[in-house]
Amino acid sequence: MSDKNRKKSDIISVAKTARVSPSTVSRYFNHPELLKLATRRRIERAVRKEGYIRNRAAQTIHGIRSGTIGVLVPTIDHTIFAEVVQAFSDAVAEEGFTILLASHGYDQQREYAILRKFLEHRVDGIALTGLDHDEAVFQLIESQSVPTVMMWNYAADSLYPSIGADNELAGRMISQHVLSMGHREVACLFAPGAGNDRAKARSRAILNTLADAGVDVPQDWQLTTVYSVSESKRQAFALFSSTKRPTALICGNDILATGAIYAAAKAGLRLPEDISITGIGDFKGSSEFEPGLTTVRLPARRIGQRAGLTLAAAIKDPEADRTGAHCAPELVVRGSCRAI
Amino acid sequence: MSDKNRKKSDIISVAKTARVSPSTVSRYFNHPELLKLATRRRIERAVRKEGYIRNRAAQTIHGIRSGTIGVLVPTIDHTIFAEVVQAFSDAVAEEGFTILLASHGYDQQREYAILRKFLEHRVDGIALTGLDHDEAVFQLIESQSVPTVMMWNYAADSLYPSIGADNELAGRMISQHVLSMGHREVACLFAPGAGNDRAKARSRAILNTLADAGVDVPQDWQLTTVYSVSESKRQAFALFSSTKRPTALICGNDILATGAIYAAAKAGLRLPEDISITGIGDFKGSSEFEPGLTTVRLPARRIGQRAGLTLAAAIKDPEADRTGAHCAPELVVRGSCRAI
DNA sequence: GTAATTTATGAAAACATTTGCAAAACTATT
DNA sequence: AATAGTTTTGCAAATGTTTTCATAAATTAC
Structure with a gap:
């Protein structure tokens, strides 16, 4: 494509070979309709010959958008976030944005540091996971007044969409x-709530709903485990091996439920005859168990896409609608939870 | 943190409030050891007061590194790539880099377009997935002479590390x-090889090895399916339901194997008594099946980390060692494949 | 207390672009 | 062929930094 472009080619060298001024080359990219066809042709040839690639950094310092969006998730390698990120990335790529991705591992300090980095790169927008963030994070966003959305969790009154x-x-x-399936002896397996408002909200709601129905979950049936199949398998196995077993185990998410299902198999319990297990999330694959996992679908792809679209719109038009959106969860009844 | 910074603060405004010259502020960030302690203090206060955030774009046009690395994967939401990306990101974050992430969905055209975008952003380095890329991609990398690594697949003689x-x-x-377990009646379930040198290499090797041992896999036992639990479950179920069943099913990766395991359960086959199933990958969770999946571990985290470290080193020191590294696969024998 | 060093700071040029304004080159009109 | 109007282009200033070079200030040596 080029022979001796050892000297990286810039807009000036392109201008030279096209025998026009740098400004004209700039216009070629930004307002091509202003150029005469012949000039356009000439520049096009020069660009090709030089293998010139525009320098967004140089544009950015003119207040022009950087074309990047900072995406901040707790971790990338959980199905659920991977799906959100994928959908988000696809959605904004459509609009010409590229994502800067980083993960904070549920560490609020790191979240702040990463956010600063994003801002140094002059991202055009920011997508955070969850609603719960350090005060400093909010201040930073506020002071830089950069468009922001919060993904994954919905609250009508959140500070940002x-x-x-x-x-x-x-x-x-x-x-x-x-409850409607008649279970009274219920155990729970939750992810730790620290720095994770999603997990917190779920466990709170579950316990409250059960309590309101007069079902009391004893302390030793309220298990907590890190997000990991093997850990939840271990814990659930211990639970299933104890003398008194619940009839149902409600898991805070599908990964934990997966571990519980394996634990049941290992303990020789039949699903759902001996034990009912439920999840939350409806991750890829959850439908394929035998029997399928009864769970609540959280529409990850839809969330990611919607968040991307909303943010892109907010960036392109500061007056755009900045209200959030609730992507409704949906009960998915499969075979893993039976009626008593 | 600040009241009226409606006018975005730059190095000049900071200099003003600190009563020093802009150059001094620049030095405060880049060579703080050159400043007198008192001056440093003064600037620090000004920075804080203004809520100033450095502008990397402005630095970048000075040929200073952008601090970004472009990472290009086929898709983000496959366990395996998610893991690689997570490890990669962690490794380079350590060195001060942030990643620009994009996925091409096995489309070589898109890969090229994304690469161009990365280059427009003046990424300091590039990480691609697999060894097989469009000629134009290689030319682009060559012409811009930007440090590059290829992840996931290893070949000693690859063009880039x-x-x-x-x-x-x-x-x-x-x-x-x-074979060593005595299987002679073997079926295979592969991912499509188009645009995917990993899948191609695996299926080729598997078929060849079997053939060398005199085991011939009939055409209708050579199944191909997209990367999806449900699809592979469907296909495997069909296979298991036909009159003549293999004694073993070799799957091109753990996801396909997962589908096959579910299919076996659905078909009422016992694992491994009635059917042996193997995977490749050893994804998170593969060890937790009952029985555990016999597979070959591809050390995703190690690969991502190593790739990140190598690339970061190549960026920081152009003379650095640019040889790749083989992260050896490792046979993991669990219960899903029995001896006949 | 002065000269010679060393250290800390500032001025100005450079980086790769964009853009407002003005000049040049066309077209259309007479 | 001259004029008015329009379209196309170039000049120069601006963007937010870094860096080289020069100078001022502080320190040390005598």
Whole structure:
């Protein structure tokens, strides 16, 4: 494509080979309709010959948008966030944006530091996960007045547009279903709530709903485990091996439920005859268990896409609608939770 | 943190409030050791007061590194790539880089377009997935002479440092194991090879190894399916329901194997008594099935980390060692493949 | 207390662009 | 062929930094 472009080519060198001024080359890219066809042709050839690639950094310092969006998730390698990020990325790529991605591992300090970095790169917008963030994070966003959305969790009164599911509702839905199937002896397996408002909202809602129905979950049936199949398998196995077993186990998410299902198999329990298990999330694959996992679908792809679209719109038009959106969770009844 | 910074603060405004010159502020950030303690203090206060955030775009046009690395994967929401990206991101974050992430969905045209975008952003380095890319992609990288690594797949003679596993070896390992367990009636379930050199290498190696041992896989036992639990479940179920069943099913990756396991359960086959199933990858969770999945571990995290470290080193020191690294696959024998 | 060093700071040029304004080159009109 | 109007282009200033070079200030040596 080029022979001796050892000297990186810039707009000036392109101008030279096209025998026009740098400004004209700039216009070629930004307002091509202002150029005479012949000039356009000439420049096009020069660009090609030089293998010139525009320098967004140089544009950015003119207040022109950087074309990047900072996306901040707790971790990338959980199905659920991976899906959100994928959908988000696809949505904004459509609009010409590229994402800067980073994960904070549920560490609020790191979240702040990463946010600063994003801002140094002059991202045009920011997508955070969850509604719960350090005060400094909010201040930073406020002071830089950069368009922001909060993904994953929904609350009507959030400070910035939130696009996600109502996790409390999800918790309520699954526990109501379990109750409606006649279960009274219910155990719970939750992810830790620290720095994770989603997990917190779910466990709160589940426990409350059960309590309201007069079902009391004893302390030793309220298990907590990190987000990991093997850990939840271990914990659930211990639970299933104890003398008194619940008839149903409500898990805070599908990954934990997966562990519980394996634990049941290991303990020789039949699903759902001996034990009912439910999840939250409806991750890819949850429908494929035998029997399928009864769960509440949190529409990850829809959330990611919607969040991306909303943010892109807010960036392009500061007057755009900045209200969030609730991507409603949906009860998915499969075979893993039976009626008593 | 600030009242009336409606006018975005730059290095000049900071200089003004600190009563020093802009150059001094610049030095405060880049060579603080050159400043007198008192001056440093003064500037620090001004920075804080103004809520100033450095502008990397402005630095970048001075040829200073942008601090970004472009990462290009086929898709983000496959466990395996998510893991690689997570590890990669962590590794380079350590060195001060932020990643620009995009996915091309196995579309070579899109890969090229995304690469151009990365280059417009003046990424300091590029990480691609796999060794197989469009000629134009290589030309672009060559002409911009930007440090590049290729992740996931390993080949000693690759054009750019490759950090990953030898997928052919992985295929050989698993089929040798299956053979050593005495299986002669073997079926295969592969991911499509188009635009995916990893999948291609595996299926080739598996078929060859089997053939060398005199085991011929009939055409209708060579199944191909997209990367999806439900699709592979469907296909495997069909296979299991036909009159003549293999004694073992070798799957091109763990996701496909997962589908096959569910299919077996659905078909009422016992694992491994009635059917042996193997995967490749050893994804998170593969060890937790009952029985655990026999597979070949491809060390995703190690690959991502290693790739990140290698690239970061190449960026920081152009003379750095640019040889790739083979992260050896490793046979993981669990219960899903029995001896006949 | 002065000269010679060393250290800390500032001025100005450079980086790769964009853009407002003005000049040049066309077209259309007479 | 001259004029008015329009379209196309170039000049120069601006953007937010870094860096080289020069100078001022502080320190040390005598």
